[in-house]
Amino acid sequence: MAQRVSASDGGNKKTARVRVAVRLRPYMIKEDEKAEGPCVRGLNSQDLEIINWRNATETVKYHFDVFHGEQTTQQEVFLSSVKPILPHILKGQNASVFAYGPTGAGKTFTMLGSAEQPGVIPRAVREVFNLVNAQDEGEGWTYSIGMSYLEIYNEKVLDLLSPNSHDLPIREDKDKNILIPGLTHATISSFSDFDKHFIPATLNRTTASTKLNQRSSRSHAILLIKVVRTQHVLPYRQQTSKLYLVDLAGSEDNRRTGNQGIRLKESGAINLSLFTLSKVVDSLNSGTSIRVPYRDSKLTRLLQDSLGGSAHSVMITNIAPEYKYYFDTFTALNFAAKSKLIVNKPFTRETVAMPVLPVKRSREEPEAGASVTEPNKKKQKEDKKLKQDGSSPSAHYQSLSEPSVMERLIALEKLMMSCQDKDRLSVLKDVAESRKEIQELKEKQREFESKAMLLNHLAGEKSNSKEEPVFRNTTAPLHRKQPNATKLNKQQAVVQPLQVSQLQPLQQLSVVKQSVCVKKIKKLANLVETPYGKENIQENSWESQLEKPVLEQSRNKILQILNTGCLKELKGLQQIGDKKAKLILGWREIHGHFTELEDLTKVEGMTEKRFSSFVKANILSAMGK
Template sequence: MSKKAGCRVRVVVRLRPVLDEKERCKEPCVRGIDEKHLEIFNWRNDQETIKYNFDAFYSERSSQEDIYQDSVEPLLKHTLNGQNASVFAYGPTFAGKTFTMIGCASDVGIIPRSVNKLLSIINAEQSSTDEWNYTVNFSYLEIYQEKVYDLLEPKNHDLLIREDRERNIFIPGLAEKEITSFEQFQKLFIPASHKRTTASTKLNSRSSRSHAILLLKIVRVQQVAPFKKLTGKLFLIDLAGSEDNRRTGNHGIRLKESGAINVSLFSLGQVVDALNQGLPRIPYRDSKLTRLLQDSLGGTAHACMITNIAPEEKHYSDTYSTLNFAAKSRHIINKPFTRESTEKPKRASKRKSSEESYTLKTPPKIPRRTPDMLLTNTPFVTVRKDSAKPKNSLQPFLSPFLRRQANFAESVVTRLEILEQSILSQMRPPVEERIPEQTEQEDLLRQLEESRQQLKLLQEQNQKLKEQRLSELQNEQNSTSDCLFQKIPLVKKKSAAKLVDKSNSADGSGQPVKTKKALQNVNTQSPDLQFVKIVHTDSQHGKENVTDPGQQKGWAVKLNRELQDKHNSEILHILNTGTVKQLKSLQSIGEKRANLIHGWRETHGTFSKVEDLQRVHGLTKKTVESIVKNNLLSKLMFQ
């Protein structure tokens, strides 16, 4: 079947008999019209009925065999041809879903009948021909409160649901049991079905509290060309029924279980609605149940839904909603396809006899070399005299293989043996590895020790150089910290300590020549020091000494008076002629002070000197000094 072809989900309805003695005398709320149609009373109008059309309708007189032969058995052939099939029972609680799927000892249900039929077909085909080899595995799980549990090999944790590259749903860690007969299946399935969670409610003494899913995997491998491999799966699903807690009387853990069941069935209805409406996103991931039914509804499986309903009038609301869901599910289209691959089967290797295995395990005896052997085409063999020396030998590499092949022609074997002898004759004998003598080993050890000593000496010298460089850097940092501004250059970045140490080469003034030249360069050549000059202050007498700075301990910076007066005249010019905006350009003079200065000048006239700013109301002597100082520093920093 092509991938584009599709098939509709087959929906059948089964009406169970009336079980309540009090309801037998009443007319049922639903009745069948023919083999495909049924009707139910209209709750809006008692005089009318609502009619439904399905693929098949089974009345209360129908048997398990009728449902199996008409709706389930035709799907089994697809699993043998490499396709998937799915059968699941749907309906409210106490509608007979578990009986339909499992049955009882006297009247078995769909699961035992389907497994028995598949195994019978496989055993009959394997007995008649050896063309195909079959492998049948089955798994059994339940979904209890949105958690997946293994029923064959119970585990104490929830199993995860995954999807492979081909978008196939699988459960890692789920146990698989291989079966070859129906008796073997019963031995595994019956104890596992007893592990399924059930409980008693007001409507059902043995109500299923979980969704049970049985997965049957059939692998069919062709033993002759073209060696096809077909993989088909059969899903047999018994869903838990929806419950009305007001009628079932659930409370406590039963109430929590019914809530989880109703939520998963609601997600199932959402999936059916999305498929019928053709929505781009189908909410399969909203529930563990819909995730596992992804292949059955809108997937790649031949699906059949068996809808179970109850005839009693008290179950009218559940029956009505169940029939509406079944009618919507009938419009779902699946797209089955054949899962086929090519895999050449591995031939079983011939079991060796005990004598051959013993001969192979026994190491061959090495013959002693003779002069005659060197003239022949036999492989060269190096006899190891010392156990510490490696064994290097040239042995035949085709002859042992040819002796084990019985289907080779004699001419082919002869040519291969001749080729082997020619190759071995042209190969040179291996050169034995020479073990170094004792004296050579001692020389190597001595050279190694000398190399270690040289390496250690180099490391010590490197450490001394690092320490010397670190001390120089520290002295340079100390000399840099003595300067007031970063723009004052140091003489070749040498520390003051080195300059003092070379005082022996000083001239008659007692000052070192290099230090004196450095100070001359600082005072004359650097344009950044027009407003400052470096002088020394005696920490004890407070006197300045510019001529002999090398013999003193401290250094200070004194401003050039002439240049300072020139700068003050520039500030005075701005104070006398500048506008408010120009006054604001001076340091420490904002909007308010500029207006005060401009107003005073308009009233009293110009300033004779910068210190006259103290006469302005609001400007103190300290403020005026701060203005002069800040403008001077700004001139020094940004000139």
């Protein structure tokens, strides 16, 4: 049994403004470009200015929480902007760090870094482990850390830890927590465990080359670190927190990036999600009761807790100093200025769990590792011994009222801990009444057991046989006083043995049911064997019936269409629609020609099963013409 407790530090509601840091990338210029100088410069550790595009003789000044100049190191960015919010996740509160800015401004370098200069993500994860290891074990808390990693590509949520997964749904529970069913959650116990999962997953992220960036992120990447803190002493609390580390894809001007085809579609999805993010910020800053459009994109749905939610949030805005990035930089600074006005309301996510109580097993129950099909002789011996002792089998069961008593005592103890001094008198009165009720239950239990012994004894004398007592205590444990309960009647308690005429129909029914079950099992066995037997032979028989030269010629003809065909010719193939034809053209544009027909399985959505069906349909169609 768990009770949800939502409270912030000290029991008072607190607010936390979104902290905004701006990082200026070093000035870079190509050989064929003119050096026009930077369009933006820092003034101090919090202020910067940019040339006013309406009047070149004026500048526009901005003030942020932190300004990181061109010479700022990765460690300085982490220590000043990210490290201060990490201790909150050890108190059951969420935290979020995300990098924003135009493409080519250095967001991925800020978040990931390199082997020599690690970025925010590896430094933050290492710091989480350092904070956990520094906790005092004597406080009675244990910690569990897990990770998930996903990307939002073309408005699809893809699991980077499981690259073969499809678009995952986003759900919301009754407590307004965002959930992604099916997302991989890997438990990690050290930073090396994290590296083992994170580095291969990073290679699964979608990237491509553009005119502005050799390795441009084509998706938003979100790393989720989940920390569960469990207390093993009273009051048995459990606190759950999440750390979001987000590397957003950059906004793009397709005239300068030269995007075409798939790149153009990707940039459209990126710009649309960033535009929705801007609408969310405007809506939060408006102060009116209008709807905040979190659900208008997958990105804003996942960042719902970071902007206007319950997380301690930091936004690192990356900008570039060159004049060709001027409008991108100007837009990013305006967005950052609006974002720092957003106020979140962090609180502690805590549950109070009831401890698991050990339950005594009766002598009639089998032991944990014992066989269920033990001979009945052992059971008969135990029953015989119980009869010789003059005790009833029901006397060896766990006390009927014990589970209910323990639950109520623990609930009362928690109530006393949480109540004020003026309420303690009423609580103590409740305790006294409960103890009185417990005593009455115990007396009724003793009376019930003595009656059971007497009834067993009378039933044994009446039957004059060597069989075990007719009366068996199968009554469910008592948990509450039953106000309408009546005294037991002896005639109702004694159950007469079954006659032979009553047993025979039951035995026949048992035989019939057993035969039906055997038939069902055989039928299921045949169904299981079929896919690997007859159906596979039939599936491959069509190829064996064709001559090898004819089969090879047909495959080459399909391969030629895949490599040289236009959109219309591709759609002329069997099982290739408009969407699949465009995916094939896009794959061909990126990777070149298909070297063999099996390369078609590398196209998105073309599984082995679909490929086999595609080849069969097109070859048989060509043979029929």
